[in-house]
Amino acid sequence: MERTAVVLQDNGFGETLLFSDDAIAGKMDISVADNLLTVYHTEVGDAYGGKGYGKILLQAMVDYARTNKLKVRPLCPFVHAQFKRHESDYQDIWLREDA
Numbered sequence: 393m394e395r396t397a398v399v400l401q402d403n404g405f406g407e408t409l410l411f412s413d414d415a416i417a418g419k420m421d422i423s424v425a426d427n428l429l430t431v432y433h434t435e436v437g438d439a440y441g442g443k444g445y446g447k448i449l450l451q452a453m454v455d456y457a458r459t460n461k462l463k464v465r466p467l468c469p470f471v472h473a474q475f476k477r478h479e480s481d482y483q484d485i486w487l488r489e490d491a
């Protein structure tokens with residue numbers, strides 16, 4: 393069973409975690425400051441590759457951003473590629489800096 397959790401420290405840095413059963417299967421390094429969520433890196437463990445876990449992490453981060461009315465700066469190459477590939481799905485939260 394997969395579940396996700398957004399964990400932030402007091403300084404605004406944290407992770408979106410993906411658990412498979414009770415093991416950490418992947419994580420997304422993030423920070424939140426003011427009304428901006430920055431995504432730095434997404435990583436899925438080797439044993440969990442090819443199962444769509446990156447997209448589960450992406451959806452958890454997007455849900456968190458929307459719930460908290462945050463814009464997203466996708467510095468992570470994976471997240472940036474998904475935002476570009478499915479632009480209309482993310483236009484409400486994407487802080488476009490490449491325009």
